[in-house]
Amino acid sequence: MDTLYLKYRPQKFEEIMWQDHVKKLFMNAIRSGKIAHSYLFSGPRGTGKTSVARIFAKSLNCENRVDGYEPCNVCESCKEIDAERSLDVIEMDAASNRGIDEIRAIRDRVVYLPSKSKYKIYIIDEVHMLTREAFNALLKTLEEPPESTIFILATTEIQKVPETVISRCQVLDFRRIPSINIRSKLETVCKNEGINYEIEALDHISSEAAGGMRDALSLLEEIARFSNNYITLSGTLSILGEGSTRMIESYVSSILEGNVDTLSTTIEMIEEEGVDLINFLENVVELASSRINDNGLTKIGKFAIDLIQLLKYEEKQFAFFKVMSIFEALKYKKDSNQFEKIEKVQPVNYEIKTVKSDVERLVDFYSKSGDLAIFSTLMQSDIKDRGDTILVISYVPIHNEILKSKAEQISEEFKSITSREVKFIFASSEIPLDKIEDDVREPIIKILSLFGGKVLPEGGEEVG
Ligand SMILES: [Zn+2]
Structure with missing residues (x-):
C-alpha cells in the first residue's frame, strides 16, 4: 500500500523535508560540478535517502536543469529515471540481491561509459545486507572508480557497513523527520x-x-x-492497536535478519499492547501468503502456522511465544551457539530442560530442520538416555500425542545423526519428575522405559 507514498514522493530537492544539510551539499556540488565518486547515505527508513539519490541522479543527467541544481522532471533523461528504465541509473536493493554475482555484474559493467548521459549512477539500497564477498568486490570498484561513474549507497544500519567501504565514501546522515x-x-x-x-x-x-x-x-x-x-x-x-502492520513487519523482519535485540523489543511491545497472540500470528500468516514469492517470508509463515497450533495447548502462552520466536530468529543468525543464546534470553519462570549430548544433537537438529512441533515438545520434556532406550517424558498430554505420532520419524532421524539404534519410549507424567522422591523416581523411570505409560498424582485415576 504505497500509492500515496509514490504519489507524494519528492521530485526535487526543494520538496525534501528536514534534510537541509543534505540539500545544501548537493546544490553546491551540482552547481560547482565538484561531484564525489561515492556517497553513503545513512539514516532511519523513510527519511528520504532513496528519494534524494534519485533526485541527485536526475539532476546530474538532466538536459535542462532548473536554477542550476534542480532536475526539470520533463526531459527524456528525467522521465526515464522516473520510469526506472534508464540505462545509466541503476537501482539495486541489496536486501534481495545480496550476493557477489550482482556486484560482479556491476563491476563488469562500470568499465563501459554511460550510454547517452553524462554520468552512470549506481544506487544500492540497504547496502549493509551485502555479503562479505560482495563487499570486497564492491570495494575494488570504489577504489578505482571510472571517471563518469557515481555510487550512491544507502543504509539504515551503518554499523554493519565495513569501515573500508565507509572510508571510500562521502557520508551523509539523514535525520528522523520531527x-x-x-x-x-x-x-x-x-x-x-x-x-x-x-x-x-x-x-x-x-x-x-x-x-x-x-x-x-x-x-x-x-x-x-x-x-x-x-x-x-x-x-x-x-x-x-492489535496486530498493527508495523509490529508484524518488525517481528518478521527481525526474525529474518536474526536480530534478537530488535525482536525482543518488538515482543515487549506486543506484550505491552496486550495483543492477542493467535490473532497476531494469523496476521503474520496472512502477510506471508500475500507475498508467496518471498522465500524467507514463506518460511516464517509456516513457522507461524505451527506456532498457532502449539500455542493453543500452552498455558504460559506468552513465554512460549517469546522463546520460540527467538529460537526461530537464531536460525537466521549465522555462527551463533543457539543453546548458549537461549539461556540469556530465557524468560523468567520458563524452564528449559537440560538434555544429554546425543539427545542434545537430536534437539539441535530439529531446531534447525524446522520441525517445530517435535522440537518444542522435546524441549519441554524430560529425556533420559538409557543406552538401549531413550525415555521421553512429557508433561502436557498433547506433547505426548505429538511425539507418539512421530515416533518412527524421530528414531530414524536419531539413528542418522548418532548412528545409534535405540528404542524411543514416550511416556507422560502429570507430576514433574524432580518433585518425586529419589528412591521412587528411579523405579518409576525404569518401569516407564520398559512399558511406557503415564504417571498420575496419588489418588489420580487414568481415564480411558
Ligand atoms: Zn530533466
Whole structure:
C-alpha cells in the first residue's frame, strides 16, 4: 500500500523535508560540478535517502536543469529515471540481491561509459545486507572508480557497513523527520486527496511513524481505507492497536535478519499492547501468503502456522511465544551457539530442560530442520538416555500425542545423526519428575522405559 507514498514522493530537492544539510551539499556540488565518486547515505527508513539519490541522479543527467541544481522532471533523461528504465541509473536493493554475482555484474559493467548521459549512477539500497564477498568486490570498484561513474549507497544500519567501504565514501546522515513536520505533510495530503480527519488522529499517525515519511503515508493510506474517508482518533487507535502492520513487519523482519535485540523489543511491545497472540500470528500468516514469492517470508509463515497450533495447548502462552520466536530468529543468525543464546534470553519462570549430548544433537537438529512441533515438545520434556532406550517424558498430554505420532520419524532421524539404534519410549507424567522422591523416581523411570505409560498424582485415576 504505497500509492500515496509514490504519489507524494519528492521530485526535487526543494520538496525534501528536514534534510537541509543534505540539500545544501548537493546544490553546491551540482552547481560547482565538484561531484564525489561515492556517497553513503545513512539514516532511519523513510527519511528520504532513496528519494534524494534519485533526485541527485536526475539532476546530474538532466538536459535542462532548473536554477542550476534542480532536475526539470520533463526531459527524456528525467522521465526515464522516473520510469526506472534508464540505462545509466541503476537501482539495486541489496536486501534481495545480496550476493557477489550482482556486484560482479556491476563491476563488469562500470568499465563501459554511460550510454547517452553524462554520468552512470549506481544506487544500492540497504547496502549493509551485502555479503562479505560482495563487499570486497564492491570495494575494488570504489577504489578505482571510472571517471563518469557515481555510487550512491544507502543504509539504515551503518554499523554493519565495513569501515573500508565507509572510508571510500562521502557520508551523509539523514535525520528522523520531527512528527510536527510529518503531521503538516499529512494534512496537505489529506486536503489534496479529499480525506477528512481529526487533527489528533494525524498527530497519532505522525508519532507512530517514528520520523519516517514513508511509514506515515502508508499508515495514513491504510487507515483512510478502513475509515470511509473520515479519519478519527478512535478509529486510528483501533486500527493501529492489535496486530498493527508495523509490529508484524518488525517481528518478521527481525526474525529474518536474526536480530534478537530488535525482536525482543518488538515482543515487549506486543506484550505491552496486550495483543492477542493467535490473532497476531494469523496476521503474520496472512502477510506471508500475500507475498508467496518471498522465500524467507514463506518460511516464517509456516513457522507461524505451527506456532498457532502449539500455542493453543500452552498455558504460559506468552513465554512460549517469546522463546520460540527467538529460537526461530537464531536460525537466521549465522555462527551463533543457539543453546548458549537461549539461556540469556530465557524468560523468567520458563524452564528449559537440560538434555544429554546425543539427545542434545537430536534437539539441535530439529531446531534447525524446522520441525517445530517435535522440537518444542522435546524441549519441554524430560529425556533420559538409557543406552538401549531413550525415555521421553512429557508433561502436557498433547506433547505426548505429538511425539507418539512421530515416533518412527524421530528414531530414524536419531539413528542418522548418532548412528545409534535405540528404542524411543514416550511416556507422560502429570507430576514433574524432580518433585518425586529419589528412591521412587528411579523405579518409576525404569518401569516407564520398559512399558511406557503415564504417571498420575496419588489418588489420580487414568481415564480411558
Ligand atoms: Zn530533466
